[in-house]
Amino acid sequence: DRDLRKMLSEKRIKSVEDRSVGSEIFDQQTLKTLYKMANSGYLNILNGAISTGKEANVLKGIHEDGHFLAVKIYRINTSDFKKMQYYIQGDPRxxxxxxxxxxxxxxxxxxxxxxxxRSLEAGIVVPKPIISQNNVLIMEFIGDDDGNPAPILRNKAPENPEKAFESVVTSMKKLYHEAKLVHGDLSGFNIxxxxxxxxxxDMSQSVVVDHPISRELLERDIDNIILDFKKFGVSASHEEVKQKILG
Ligand code: ATP
Structure with missing residues (x-):
């Protein structure tokens, strides 16, 4: 398994599956999608799990150039279809x-x-999306050169909390006015x-500002961010942050 240059083969994906990921995410269709992406040169090797969430698994991938990728694979069976339907119905796209x-x-x-x-084009710092096919999304890997993924904000306090808070609020503002989106699940878990x-x-649930629930989601995002940064010693009021974003 030291030879990271080898092409992704059926055997190799299966060996990853057996070792660390659990076979439930690799149904036949998903395997097919992964092979297709590998054959098109998007992905060379799958190299273990970064996260096992409720709806998706995030794996570390390696491109044939040697750089790391984040491969998010949605499981079909454990998805919250009601939620998906509700969010998608209100989205004119x-x-x-x-x-x-x-x-x-x-x-x-x-x-x-x-x-x-859309967020990237609006100048917001997000993982660059590379391709999505069926239930697989390949994006830029956020982490160090040795392949260690960056920790979530919840698990690693910023050294300069005020500055970090400013940066998050600025992102929310750009998201609203330039990308015309509301994140919808923003907190220290998704930064x-x-x-x-x-x-x-984690922008799957993000909605366009015209969506009927966008304002409600924005209010919740503001509350979550304020609460999380309070733990780092930053104090800000809901109205003040809202004013900064909308104002
Ligand atoms: P959950 O079900 O736990 O809410 P999720 O299925 O919605 O998660 P994400 O929140 O997008 O999926 O990603 C899960 C975890 O994978 C993140 O908390 C993060 O640790 C890691 N992760 C996601 N994207 C990347 C990336 N581009 N680079 C590095 N790590 C990532």
Whole structure:
């Protein structure tokens, strides 16, 4: 397994599956998607799990150039379809009128890809999305050169909390006015502290500002951020932060 240059083979994906990931995320369709991505040169090797979440697993991938990638694989069976349907229905970018679970998850993953792309184009620090296909999203790996992923803000306090807070609020403002999105699940769990740079992640549920629930989600994001930064000694009021974002 030292030879990281070898092409991703069926055997190799399976060996990863057996070792550390658990076979449930690699159904036949997912394997097919991964092979396709490997054959198109997006991915060379899958190299273990970064995170096992409720709806998705994030794995570390390696490109044939040797650089690391983050590969987010949504599981079809454990997805919250009601939520997905609700969020997608109000989004004018998607004409998905399906109750077909797999199609819904595929749209959800494409939504995350597009949200990340829009955010990146608006100058917000997010992982650069590389490609999404079916239930797999490949994006920039956020972490060090040795392949250690950056910790979430919840697990690593910033050295300069005021500055980090400013940076997050600025991102929220740009997200609102330039990307015209509301994150919708922002907290210290979905911000990576990458050497003091605040990187916003997990944008599948992010909605366009025209979405009927965007304001409600924005209010919640503000509350969560204030609460998390309070633990680092930053005090700010809801109204003040809201004014900064909308004002
Ligand atoms: P959960 O179900 O736990 O809320 P999720 O399935 O919504 O998670 P994310 O929040 O996008 O998935 O990612 C899960 C974890 O994977 C993150 O907390 C982070 O530790 C890691 N991670 C995600 N994206 C990246 C990335 N681009 N680079 C490095 N690590 C990442």
């Amino acid at each position: 998607f004409k998905v009128r399906t109750t077909h679970k797999r199609q819904l998850v595929y749209a959800w993953v494409n939504k995350e890809y597009r949200n990340l792309k 990576l502290n990458n050497n003091e740079e605040m990187v916003i992640i």
